[in-house]
Amino acid sequence: MASSQTDSPLLFDMPVRPDFALEAGLMREGHLPVAGLDEAGRGPLAGPVVAAAVILDPERIPEGLDDSKRLSAESREALVEIVLEAALSVSVASICAGSIDETDIRKASLEAMRRAVSGLCTPAAFALADGRDIPPGLPCPCRAVVKGDQRSQSIAAASIVAKVARDRMMVRTGTLLPHYGFDSHVGYATARHRSAIKAHGPVTRLHRMSFSPFKPEEVGLSGPQIGDTPVRIR
Template structure:
């Protein structure tokens, strides 16, 4: 069962990112603050939910959260600072956008770059344990998917409507056949193991 908060006495923000393992497109991140003792039996890690369920939950999260924000870091920025630092930057940007100053931050995963002077806790598989992180994973994923769907209209050869920029076989074949677009992360070279087709 997912629970509401890690530290009940704090105004707590849950953070997660989406798109870290992609060949193309930005990395997105979200920060979500729920009321104390918030409950929602449908919330779960975005990877465990269908696209339809994620999209149904998004307006519920946005209306029931005390505060939320979604931010991104471009492919160009990712190439400049690397994907790990870009993931931290996306989460920091989301936290910057919150109207409610968090006193505590919980983050999915095992690493995070400290944000201002606010204490934080990294939680492995936190998107399956804490509601605010699960909600952040859903917002980051749905906003990023929409962004990639819009890009796909101008770059149909790369199948971004289906793969959202992840290194599927069809995407990797398209890179080898058509080359990269301005939205590809150039630090993923053709010789990169992620681009091996067989």
């Protein structure tokens, strides 16, 4: 694991909304283009962790970009279409629940970011990653930016793309497994989700069995397998 290079702002340095200052500084140093990286789905009990890499066009930055957690679902859905139309390049990658269980959620999140950067059709000269860690194995230099989705418009765009992509995956999965209510909680540990797990058991290859409450003493039943019915995510 490469050592982390963090960029931790003082509280009074935080912009009200993310801007393009970090990207502009890197571009002045000759790093062009710059990609923003973020992930969605570290905390849920079910489903993949999804990462996105976005290279914004400096001449066509969408208005209203922000940390996806500070936006409504309706705003995210509207903005993701604008980002996909206006950005120079967008890439999405995911790591499934089984792979998360084989490693851990932190490593899986960083690997998803690495795959997202590698999947860009326009290679990035530099990347800005949300958080404290630099994903290992990137094809370009990278800076970790604490609260990056509230500071960098590129990271904010990536956070929106990752969140919407993951939510859509989970809503589609919910049509195949309606008893679990994935369309409402997208895998997070809500009361409804926990009740469904107790009633029907965890779903093989969908629930993260390394997470609580999936301990041997807590769950003794095995629910349906997500592979029982083909799942197609658009």
